Amino acid sequence: MKSLLAMLKWLSRGVSVVALVMIGTTLLVRFAPGYLSDSREMDARYAAAAQNELSLVAKQSRSPLGMVLNEFSSWIRGNGGVSRQYGVSVLELLGPRLSVTGGLLLRGLGWSWLLAILAALLSSAGRRPLFLWQVPSTVLLVVPTAAMATVCLIAGFGGPVLVMVLCLAARDFKFLHSTFRNAWLKPHVLQARCQGISPARILVAHILPAIAPQLGALASLSLVTALSVLVPVEVIFNVPGAGQLAWNAAINRDLPVLLAATMMMAVAVTLAGMTRLQMSDWKNV
């Protein structure tokens, strides 16, 4: 019964965060000064058609409450609104791209985690000078994703996965290094090392279970970082994913598509964060 209540509380918080995100972003878009403007207005050939469409949108979005309800009903109907640019359902546009983005995210997150954990293990357990690890990670950390992607593209070296891996691994490494370092210096671990127990056994039996909550927190943070890295990477490498669609929608002022893409990403982040919290709660129970 207690766990059922906890689950209901978890679900209701998740749903309320997502609903607030939807209301907030819809109102933000509605009250933005450029909401009722379209780049086609600049072109005499399309200006009249664009103004007609915009007057229709203006009528539909006169009341903010009505607009929010409209947004909710479009999600319930399962189309997520209609794209201003293409005139088709937003989910129809997003659907195929989400699988591309999901694949890129999974590969990026997986490889970056592997790289960051290996590097952090070596740097925290070994006796080599720390700067051997710190210098490359700091340099990678400060280079903006767009610059890194552009340089990779110019050099003809690597692709979207490599850029994502480097960006994410550099961020994760810093946190993982200090976490592993603190864990290796715990008194019981030091004693186990003195007694000659193999580092691999200590790692599996003592270190990894002790730092599991921090790893969970880092996993959800990595997802947020990955979603921010995603857009420049997909745009620069011309990957037909949700990030590129969102950028295209931003350039062409297709707000329904951009709103839906933002919502999808917000749901992913909320679910990841709340799953992590729930897992740490279950662990504590």
Next chain:
Amino acid sequence: MNMRRGAFVLLLLLIVAAGVILLRPGASYSQQDRAALLAPSSHAHLAGTDAMGRDRLIRVAAALLLCLSGAALAAALSTLAAAVIGTISALAGSSVGWATLLLCDVFLALPWMFLLMMVRCAMPLTASPLSSAAITFLVLAALGWPACARAVYRGALQLRNSDWMLYATATGLRRSQILRVLVPNLWPLLLPQFLVSVPAFVVAEANLGALGLGIGEPLPSWGGMLLELDNSALLMQTNWIYLPVALLVVVLLLLEAITVEA
């Protein structure tokens, strides 16, 4: 590099950037020399010119000043907002605290890049370059406060439950008097948050600009200059095109050095 050295080198860079602009009277970041499009390094243009004949050195110096001051101002605003919201919600009671944490959750659930794109694309088509710069940094400030507000809320909550605070409340100190003592105690939390936000905002602006959604032309910005790298024809003609990226990395390394020590 320690914090003081990092801060000194950064200050020196800013002075040099200001000097580059001030020591060339009449020259401006938007002035075009149509006879010298994509010119190599010369006495008139030390780092050459861009595809529109604008002096690259002046543009890089102006971008450094604009982006750093904008990011610092945005970081100050977001830290101030976080301090006010976090402190008030910690002192006001559990329901206000719960609502604040929920609001922070909502903001933190929104990926920055997507929200930035959404806000930038919902700006009027006729927005001037200066207002696009102001909007970009204001949006960054508006998105940057929740993580900091959470930390401040927890810090202020700990202070509220501390012995000296209970004693102060019991002896009848007014809320304004308590606040006067509380705020300096939050300083060790706020300073690192401010310092972390500055490079984060510089990078966010650069990424946004590189996607064509940042500060409008002709105002120079890191992001706008990163866009030049997309043109492979330009890359073959001059190496000075890499100057903005190189300087950006140096500035961010200096900011990182300052932040780590703080």
